[in-house]
Amino acid sequence: MPSDTPDPVVRRDAANPPTTKDIQRWRRHLANERAEAAVYLDLADRRTGEEREILLALAHAEGRHEAHWRNLLGDHVGMPKRGDLRTRMLGLFARRFGSVFVLALMQRAEKRSPYASDIDATDAMMADEHIHEEVVRALATRGRNRLSGTFRAAVFGANDGLVSNLALILGFAGSGVDNEVVLLAGLAGLLAGALSMGAGEYISVRSQRELLDASTPSTETRDAVPKLDVQENELALVYRARGMSAEDAEAQAAEVLRSHNYDDSAAARSSSDTHEAVGTGIRAAAASFGFFASGAVIPVLPYLLGLQGLAAIVTACILVGLALLTTGVIVGLLSGGPPVKRALRQLAIGYGAAGATYLLGLGFGTTIG
Template identity: 75%
Template sequence: MRETGHADPRPAPDRQPRPADVRRWRRYLADERAEAAVYRDLAQRRTGEEREILLALADAEGRHQAHWEQLLGVHVGMPQRGDLRTRLLGVLARRFGSVFVLALAQRAEARSPYSRDADASPAMAADERIHGEVLRGLAARGRNRLSGTFRAAVFGANDGLVSNLALVLGISASGAPARTVLLTGLAGLLAGALSMGAGEYVSVRSQRELLEASTPDPEASTALPHLDVDANELTLVYRARGMAAQEAAARAREVLAGLGSDRPPAAPVGAAPDQDPHEAVGTGWGAAASSFAFFASGAVVPVLPHLLGLTGTAALVTACVLVGLALMTTGAVVGLLSGAPPLRRALRQLAIGFGAAAVTYLLGLAFGTTAA
């Protein structure tokens, strides 16, 4: 059985490699070196288990380097630079080392051509696929930490962009004066931002309260020293939280065995190790502030042309262009964080936003014509 994660050693070819093969192998070699450097740069900004995982990925890329060096032989030549995407990834890793870089690295591993190249071993193609899953797991930790406040920020901005563009276009199409359009846009900005902020606060606060109701009571730990060890009803606590009977019994024995004469355990009864159910939710005030600020920052974009003195068609076209760029930016950011193609997410966001705006514009035309 072959050891997973190691490249199959291949002897250098007997024939003289074609120039096209040499160029392709050297490009692969340069990319492997660049990817290994990215993982080492990321590892420098991590500690503990994450650092070890990233260094192990760098070592795996080193094995791939050796494969291409062996095939190239005397044709290895001077070291080349990796492709532009990998070099950009290296710059981001050295400057930020954030979840964005991990998500980009995940996509880079998913684009590996090794499964389609006969000169790459099957183990190397498998390595690249598994590396993508390793990076997905590492990025998931950062995504969980971002999900609460980031969700409010991104979707707040999108709501501001789409709703206020639709409002401004609808009122403009009805034939209202420029001053009315401006005041309507500003009123929509303020009302929407306040509504979003209040809604996010209530939503996140309610979610945290539900989690707190299910979180183990710290005071229950004080009862542990007085439990009947033979009956061991602590087992029922862990079974109620989803553990199998044998696992729950083993966990309960471990907890009771670790009790001091008069010292309760550090973790609450029934808590899983390293459990933080609130981490992915964020805080109510944080979500509300982000939602208010980002809705306002999105909603001000359609109003900007009117604030700058533009009117009529010029103001509408400028607003649509600015909102379109902003929608594509937020869509691309969400795509990067989710490991999805950023361009596809950007175009999807653009289509949804402009679709909603087009409907209100047509309604404005219809009502404006009727009123006339």
């Protein structure tokens, strides 16, 4: 638990008073600490139980850091300043959404703490920021696990729809066929791809859940324990198969046989958590179908609106590019990675695939012509 005592402040003496830049920097740190504490409090209002307590403890720790800068400022504290734009946006997201998205953003904010290079921040404050990053990472991981199955299907479905249908449309457009043919190809690709993605995702998740079911401890084992041969004690083999040493397995089995209390609740909870992370087949299939279709319709829009030729191609590429950048940023933020790098990577891959197909279409068009 964080201490209630503020971090010690090293005050500057009269011979080395703080400069105007020092005061501005301290006030900026003070404002950001206040804003980050407010974000944690807003998130705590949307949580219950242990998660709420953890978030309140993080807000309390930010309050200790706030006290450090206030003590340094002394009479220079002035009117409260607003935090930087990034921290204020986090506060807005926390009040509006309060989701894993905000926790992922806070994880990156804690990681980018400026205290490592600030001579006026204490070692304890720098250590706190590293710990805060790990705490927020763990909280965000809980949320990621809850949505991972459906979220994975949604993101992959949207990106597949964007890239595959743009490539299909550009391939037909490059061959020089009429707009009606390009539009028909785009709509056929949308429907066929969405159905294929949905069916494939359902089979994948369903199969994975069936494998997990096969690995879940049987509830009938508990009823069989009192009937076991105490002399043979084959129950020890169960614990050895789960990774216990031979001696520990024998001791655990002997205790269970003595008390007839075979408790597999931990294994059952682990299996339940894994099932939750995988998601359900129908939910994943619906998400995959819907998001593939929503992605695949974007490159078709210019043709549906009556654009033709180069204007339709350029418009489709711009719309798909913006969508790829958006999904890349979202994936980067939720995964705790650099969002700009993820966005540019997805854009390069998408445009690369579409460009290659367009060149193939040009080649086929020239050959046929």
